Amino acid sequence: MGRIRSIPGLFGGEDFYDENGQRVGYSVPGIFGGRDFYDADGKHAGYSVENMISGENFYDEHGTANGYSTEGIFGGHDYYDREGKYAGFGVPGIFGGEHIRLYDNPFSRDEPEDSDDWNE
16 A cells, blocks of 8 residues: 655645655645646656545646545545546545555556455
């Protein structure tokens, strides 16, 4: 499972770090709403648009739907993959941002591992 921590960045964006404290990416607000995502090297990794209910719809750098999020019952977000399978959750961080636990690191360019074990 990938553990990602987001913290508020400059100009309304967020910086994303893995469980080792390594910066894996960042986001900036999109021109028409949503967010644009970049990997640690500054390469465009995808974007999001706000969905009609709550949360966001996520797309990769080619515009292919990658999944979505919804508002969590106790704050934070629940994340789902492109097929609608539950993919992880995020809880609000103490200083803003979110602590996110996903099956796979969304900033990784590697193929996802087939694993249903949440206790890796």
